[in-house]
Amino acid sequence: GMAPFLVNHPILLHSWIVAREVALTRARDLTKASDDQLKGFDRLLDRAIRHCHEWQVDDEIQMQRIITLRAELTRLQAEIARTPLAR
Missing domain, CATH: 1.20.5 (Single alpha-helices involved in coiled-coils or other helix-helix interfaces)
Known part of the structure; x- marks a missing residue:
């Protein structure tokens, strides 16, 4: 390590x-993000979610962590859509 x-x-x-x-x-x-910053954040979050869905590992413990991360990122995206950031 x-x-x-x-x-x-x-x-x-x-x-x-x-x-x-x-x-x-x-x-x-x-205190507030510009429209361009918000759009950039949305793009990066989409990219992170897509990237996490590409991860496949043999280790069960690590795969469970990846599954948890996928769920957390999806929840974050839903929360942001429900309560827009500084919009």
């Missing part, structure tokens, strides 16, 4: 975590 790499590269791990936290903070600070 990645554990030995991460133990030997703490600065890189720190940078990854900081980048994630900064991105989350910026996303949460947004």
